[in-house]
Amino acid sequence: MKRFRPLWLLVLAAFALFALVSCSGDEEPESSPTPTPTPTATTTATADATTAATTEATVTEEALSGTIVVSAASSLTDAFTEIAAAFQDANPDTQIDLNFGSSSELASQIVEGAPAEVFASANDAQMAVVVDAGLASDPQTFARNRIVVAAPADNDLVQAFEDLAEPGVRLVLAGEEVPVGDYARQAFANADAATPGFSEAVLANLVSEEANVRAVLTKVELGEADAGVVYGTDAAISGDAVRVVDIPEDLAPPASYPIAVVGDEPSDVAQAFVAFVLSEDGQAILASFGFSAP
Amino acid sequence: MGLRSPRADLVGLVLLAGLGGLFAIFFVLPFLGLGERAASDGRVWELATSEAVRRALTLSLWTSLLSTLLAVIFGTPVAYWLSRTRVRGRALLEAAVDLPIVLPPTVAGVALLTAFGARGLVGEPLAEMTGIRLTFTATAVVMAQLLVAAPFYVRAARSGFAAVDPQLERVAYTLGASRVETFLRITVPQARGALLAGIVLCWARALGELGATLIFAGSLEGRTRTMPLAIIDAFERTSLGLSGAVSMSLILLVVAFVVLVLFRLATPDAPDATAARATQADR
Missing domain, CATH: 1.10.287 (Helix Hairpins)
Structure with missing residues (x-):
């Protein structure tokens, strides 16, 4: 059997390598000796935390440590990236892993058991999915937003909200249960009162249902679509690539964003993060990206 | 010892x-x-017969079959030429043909946009001259599948052709057969197993195509939403829970299984054995 030895060795080596890689992967969230997001003893780093957290934002006196996953709506990508960075600056022993996607996708993931300590949704319906599943309670609204029509800057097919019903417009929306897709369809339906058949005419122009608001925005930025419905905050990020067409306020009520801690035994870090989002500092960051106060 | x-x-x-x-x-x-x-979950069965599933399955079947057919039509001459040529840089050419096998399909999707999108190399002049726009159409679905799946066929066909003894072809020539005749009556039957294996691989890959389609063709029920895209869509619908995604996954599983079994029955000469022989001969 001698000639089989090298093969066995190879297999064993491959497994050893695999084990090594997966171990080092586990250890990656560096510095914190406890891999789980458990609050550690208050004695060690109190001074450290108080000097770092000079702002009034952090409500806790003790040093927070641990890693949490925050699942947040795509439209929050930029704002929450900055909020997480500010939170980590104030609490150096914490790590916030951000998971962005459509709120409906995130809700599906959480209900199916995906790890998440905080859920920030772009509408109440998807938050309700997680709350109804018994995985979160007491959501709090932390921001509002408005939907707009985004069109490529070099394409003047759509000049007003009514133009969406013109035949030949290539319209891209988010999926029906993705919050921004839902808000858009509500606005179209609301317009039916004044213009019967409006909603039907607009939806006949639909060429694609995208997975989330950022995917809609990309299709518009690339000029593939003549128009798409996104949040005002997303359109602002595109800058010159995108032209914004307002949707009458009476047709599109503001989008509201609820946030909640997920799970029965929320970690201190998760609670502190939610508090930070609701704090003055968190609100200031959200406002800087164009979100309005709740 | x-x-x-x-x-x-x-x-x-x-x-x-x-x-x-x-x-x-x-x-x-x-x-x-x-x-x-x-x-x-009782809803799984209910959802399996829904209109959305029927439309997605229909679209998936015809687009994947069409892209496989196109792969065979356009890929066979390339595969044959690659198997016979001694041109310099053949290894580079083969690597180029194999590239989409290694690349994530999302890369293929982005690449397709840069070529055939509204502002793409070909897409922009095409839209200006004819008004035809390829993105968000079933044509785009087929193009995405072709780019991602055809290399699987070309690769298998190439090694299949390489395993055919050129001596047989030469004998056919000396007997007065034309090149085309020789190819169809000698080379193809000899490489049959490898070709069929390549066709199945190509079709399976086309049926499962997701990333490139999502980026290049978008996702709209009845038009561009194939089964894999419909599964993603169902997963994102919290009103369905996981039932919709499970239901469609099962259907796709059954379809794939039935096709593989039919394929096995249709080819008593096990294709993988032939392919293995072909690769051995290739070496």
């Missing part, structure tokens, strides 16, 4: 059984999970 050691044999056997067993469990469990969900 050279003697058979019963102890080493035993260790080897245990290791083989252990690793093989774990491997098998890993592969069986996800399908058991699907089955368990389907059995316990």
